[in-house]
Amino acid sequence: MSPTPLDELFEAAAAGNRRAMGKLLTMVEQPGGAASEVSERAHRQAGHARVIGITGAPGAGKSTITGRLAAASGAERPAVLAIDPSSPLTGGAVLGDRVRMDNHIGSSSFIRSMATRGHAGGLAVAVPDAVRVLDAVGCDPVLVETAGVGQVEVSIAAAADTTMVVVTPGWGDAVQANKAGLLEVADVFAVNKADRPDARGARRDLELMLDLGPEGDWRPPVVLTIATENEGIEALWVEIERHTAHLRESGALGRRRGLRLRNEVVDRIELGLRGRVLQIIDSEAGSKALGRVERREVSPGSAAEALLASSNPQHPEES
Amino acid sequence: MAETMSGIPLDPFYSDGLRPGDYPYTRGLHPTGYRGKLWTMRMFAGFGTAADTNARFHALLRAGGTGLSTAFDMPTLMGRDSDYEWSEGEVGRAGVAVDTLADMEDLFAGIELDKVTTSMTINGPAAILMAMYVVVAEKNGVSRADLGGTIQNDILKEYQAQKEYIFPPRPSVRLITDLIRFTTAEMPRWHPVSISGYHIREAGATAAQELAFTLANGFAYVEAAVDAGLHVDDFAPRLSFFFNAHSDFFEEVGKFRAARRIWATWLKERYGAENPKSLMCRFHTQTAGASLTAQQPENNIARVAIQALSAVLGGTQSLHTDSYDEALALPTEKAARIALRTQQILAHETGAASVADPLGGAHFVEWITDEMVRQAEEIFARIDQLGNGSMLEGVYAGIEDGSFAGEIADAAYRYEREVNAGRRIIVGVNEFTEGDGGESSLLSIGHDTEELQLKRLEQVRSRRDDKAVRASLAALVQAAEQPDINLMAPIIDAVRAYATEGEIVAALESVFGTYVENAVV
Amino acid sequence: MSGISSCPAPAHPHEAPIRVVLAKLGLDGHDRGLKVVARTLRDAGIEVIYLGLRQTTDSIVAACEQEDADVIGLSMHNAGHLTLAPRMVKAARDAALDVPVVIGGIVPAEDVATLISAGVAAVLGPGASAAQVVSTVKAAALQAAGR
Ligand code: B12
Ligand SMILES: Nc1nc2c(ncn2[C@@H]2O[C@H](COP(=O)(O)OP(=O)(O)OP(=O)(O)O)[C@@H](O)[C@H]2O)c(=O)[nH]1
Ligand SMILES: [Mg+2]
Numbered sequence: 006m007s008p009t010p011l012d013e014l015f016e017a018a019a020a021g022n023r024r025a026m027g028k029l030l031t032m033v034e035q036p037g038g039a040a041s042e043v044s045e046r047a048h049r050q051a052g053h054a055r056v057i058g059i060t061g062a063p064g065a066g067k068s069t070i071t072g073r074l075a076a077a078s079g080a081e082r083p084a085v086l087a088i089d090p091s092s093p094l095t096g097g098a099v100l101g102d103r104v105r106m107d108n109h110i111g112s113s114s115f116i117r118s119m120a121t122r123g124h125a126g127g128l129a130v131a132v133p134d135a136v137r138v139l140d141a142v143g144c145d146p147v148l149v150e151t152a153g154v155g156q157v158e159v160s161i162a163a164a165a166d167t168t169m170v171v172v173t174p175g176w177g178d179a180v181q182a183n184k185a186g187l188l189e190v191a192d193v194f195a196v197n198k199a200d201r202p203d204a205r206g207a208r209r210d211l212e213l214m215l216d217l218g219p220e221g222d223w224r225p226p227v228v229l230t231i232a233t234e235n236e237g238i239e240a241l242w243v244e245i246e247r248h249t250a251h252l253r254e255s256g257a258l259g260r261r262r263g264l265r266l267r268n269e270v271v272d273r274i275e276l277g278l279r280g281r282v283l284q285i286i287d288s289e290a291g292s293k294a295l296g297r298v299e300r301r302e303v304s305p306g307s308a309a310e311a312l313l314a315s316s317n318p319q320h321p322e323e324s
Numbered sequence: 325m326a327e328t329m330s331g332i333p334l335d336p337f338y339s340d341g342l343r344p345g346d347y348p349y350t351r352g353l354h355p356t357g358y359r360g361k362l363w364t365m366r367m368f369a370g371f372g373t374a375a376d377t378n379a380r381f382h383a384l385l386r387a388g389g390t391g392l393s394t395a396f397d398m399p400t401l402m403g404r405d406s407d408y409e410w411s412e413g414e415v416g417r418a419g420v421a422v423d424t425l426a427d428m429e430d431l432f433a434g435i436e437l438d439k440v441t442t443s444m445t446i447n448g449p450a451a452i453l454m455a456m457y458v459v460v461a462e463k464n465g466v467s468r469a470d471l472g473g474t475i476q477n478d479i480l481k482e483y484q485a486q487k488e489y490i491f492p493p494r495p496s497v498r499l500i501t502d503l504i505r506f507t508t509a510e511m512p513r514w515h516p517v518s519i520s521g522y523h524i525r526e527a528g529a530t531a532a533q534e535l536a537f538t539l540a541n542g543f544a545y546v547e548a549a550v551d552a553g554l555h556v557d558d559f560a561p562r563l564s565f566f567f568n569a570h571s572d573f574f575e576e577v578g579k580f581r582a583a584r585r586i587w588a589t590w591l592k593e594r595y596g597a598e599n600p601k602s603l604m605c606r607f608h609t610q611t612a613g614a615s616l617t618a619q620q621p622e623n624n625i626a627r628v629a630i631q632a633l634s635a636v637l638g639g640t641q642s643l644h645t646d647s648y649d650e651a652l653a654l655p656t657e658k659a660a661r662i663a664l665r666t667q668q669i670l671a672h673e674t675g676a677a678s679v680a681d682p683l684g685g686a687h688f689v690e691w692i693t694d695e696m697v698r699q700a701e702e703i704f705a706r707i708d709q710l711g712n713g714s715m716l717e718g719v720y721a722g723i724e725d726g727s728f729a730g731e732i733a734d735a736a737y738r739y740e741r742e743v744n745a746g747r748r749i750i751v752g753v754n755e756f757t758e759g760d761g762g763e764s765s766l767l768s769i770g771h772d773t774e775e776l777q778l779k780r781l782e783q784v785r786s787r788r789d790d791k792a793v794r795a796s797l798a799a800l801v802q803a804a805e806q807p808d809i810n811l812m813a814p815i816i817d818a819v820r821a822y823a824t825e826g827e828i829v830a831a832l833e834s835v836f837g838t839y840v841e842n843a844v845v
Numbered sequence: 846m847s848g849i850s851s852c853p854a855p856a857h858p859h860e861a862p863i864r865v866v867l868a869k870l871g872l873d874g875h876d877r878g879l880k881v882v883a884r885t886l887r888d889a890g891i892e893v894i895y896l897g898l899r900q901t902t903d904s905i906v907a908a909c910e911q912e913d914a915d916v917i918g919l920s921m922h923n924a925g926h927l928t929l930a931p932r933m934v935k936a937a938r939d940a941a942l943d944v945p946v947v948i949g950g951i952v953p954a955e956d957v958a959t960l961i962s963a964g965v966a967a968v969l970g971p972g973a974s975a976a977q978v979v980s981t982v983k984a985a986a987l988q989a990a991g992r
Contacts, residue, residue, distance in 0.1 A: 417924035
């Protein structure tokens, strides 16, 4: 059998061809088309890369740190996925992370900017597949920078092996609302902009919070960094590696990844079900039932139950 | 004794209270307005090789221009030599190319440097060009003490608006204060900084932002120079400003009047200046290039005339009027002449120069002046807070966090949206569009300029004493490593040895680093 | 590299947003127009990878490859266009990138034909409306997708 175009694309990407990598990422970003085929293939080859999530408030220095980390990792083929928000009104986006890391990331790295395309939570729908592709073609580590969307995004934790939260002096005010969530997801903290007054105070506050937090076998380390000066980045990378090692040794890595895949399947089911739900409500029976609800003949609850029952041929007796 | 066209005699000013020349100078710096001295008609020019621009200078002086103003090309402005990889295509295109002292000698050949005043629009590498000018004068037997003019040397607005930075902000400000200390000691007739709002406005800022960011930068330089050991009254009298004259006539007049009032009060009250000259905001003005259109370019002559009038009635000390072909290319000689003639018409035919602050006292003009002050003070308060009580630190912080650039970009986009939606009418662009056409001839600078310049550079490099160059650069690096040494002397030495601008910049970069901006869209 | 140019085309080439790389090449620092264009395109549903000032042909080519951009948008104001624009077109071709180059800024009318024959896809100038900016970029992207 002669190689298909997709074979060639994967082969080229695995050999480090950036255009091929770029094309594959576009494919997984586009609904329909070849996305599922690409994902299918990538999944079989993936599972080797360390996936590191980087989150934090807007402007905390995520991109600068990410670029520096890619360089500090000393890896042969580090890759970055940098997520920025799409405009909810027009769907367009200005993706500005790339320039923040371009200057110091080193020429062996690969950077891809992604827009959230309507997805909430600071990630794009295609992130898991994009990570999968980069992993499959041999990139390691894969660094995922979330969109800075006003609060620390916790959904990254479900997509990464190691989640790093970037805060800055005075961070407490910025993430007030979500301190608990923050503690829960962070595996490593960077207190960036340590050249500013009171970075030590910020570290102290974090340590205090960690003291009060849940006891576990991993206490998130707190590293002071000045990303612009490349200070503290080595130390940060050491902590990330230490976390990876910890995950491996404790067996948590497998569990995390298992959970991640489970979540992804759950997400996909939900997505599929959502389609089914819309089918039901748009069907003749659906609009009839809706009419009865509007005329106040039945309640929304019993209408839904009835619709579910009649649309679930496999287990009719169960409802 | 001035009178109207019909013979009515006129006082130098009219007043029932605050008079022109009274602190805080809202109504102007002098009670006699332009009667004692007209504004300087200073036309910005530069293109091609030094010899090309030298010819344009002579033409401008023959046509009655009263000062020179030098536009440099992009490589020169960025501190790169003409043979630098990314200079290709930019050499001599948007200004004159200067690589070494030899080019500066050509540029000012036959011009009496102790008679004319010269302005040089250069910032990142200002100290180097200043050094070249001083050495050229010296070679022509003119003492540096007799040199009059201005060097823009305003680095802060480069990070905010014009983007001709080389080193990071702090070492760049050191170069600025070194130059201020140097001219304060040795060049009493020189203006070492022209604190410029022009570029901020052209990048898209509103009038109030232009006013506030510019004056904030001015306060920052005052603080930096005081930190460097000078007394405010030693140098403040030599500071000058550079504003934009845009199309909203009364807003512009209010802005100019507000600038004088703010500067005077801040210098006196916050910085303790006592010399009245320290309190006086002297400024150059240029009409708004970004208001000029490529469509129906002749209409620009009318725009420029009205903008120029706002500057004159606002009390500017000198003025550049843009050419009608602004949005097409560098001006042709004819277009530049019409622009100069526009100023001459204002000065000699309209009576605009007869009475100082003739708009003062009009309810609207006084109100919009107050409003400009109010809006600017709001912005100062924010910057001051950002800097924890230091305007210098506040400006650094605003540069670092991108807030200046971001606010300017916001304003620029708002303007563009208004035009697109038809809420703002631009004649010939989104309304009254019939009648475009009629190609005018444009100034075009060919590739041969580049070749000439490269040859010239080659020649200088081959003739100079390389050992002397290397020694002077090594000395410069050593001096740069010590924050207290004034770098003007070692830069003058390097220039004299015919070190190129790029070599001097590279030496400084080895100590100071290179600035890369964090773009804010 | 035949595999890449002949890879399966997505079912609806531009159902997903168009992706544009915006940059200033070389030393020219006029970025007001580029920023306006970035926001204009964003507001028309386009994804803009903003590189900004002081880019080189290498950095632009690298970004295009990794970002799989549909269009390169450059803004040129300092009369270097006759040198710089062809340099960009050539760099893209040398990298076997089939990405159209669109230019805006100050380009005298008489130079437009020269640039087009040098391989530039379109040239816009001062006063271009938002609608023109968007339609020019979209047309370039569509044309390239159709090749
Ligand atoms: C604003 C301006 C400045 C500002 C720039 C601020 C900034 N950060 O951008 C300041 C004052 C700093 C400045 C400085 C200089 N300037 Co200037 N400047 C202008 C001016 C007046 C307007 C440009 C502008 O921003 N217009 C508004 C924007 C929105 O319009 P635009 O850029 O044309 O963009 C529109 C279209 O062109 C198009 N477009 C643009 N880019 C793109 C990209 C894509 C992909 C697409 C689809 C469309 C598109 O869409 C936009 C919306 O309509 C022009 C003259 C003019 N009226 O055009 C001179 C002009 C460009 N400048 C000129 C010069 C010489 C300089 C200097 C070199 C002067 C000097 N020697 O010191 C310096 C160099 C600055 C630098 N760092 O490069 C010359 C260039 C000469 C030439 N080409 O032959 C001009 C033409 C003026 C002149 N006639 O002399 N300048
Ligand atoms: N002083 C200081 N500034 C820093 C440091 N790290 C980053 N910055 C600056 O902070 C700004 C934002 O940095 P980015 O890396 O873009 O931050 P980000 O979190 O990725 O921002 P978004 O993606 O927009 O949310 C830039 O101006 C950086 O130069 C630091 O350690 N110290
Ligand atoms: Mg970022």
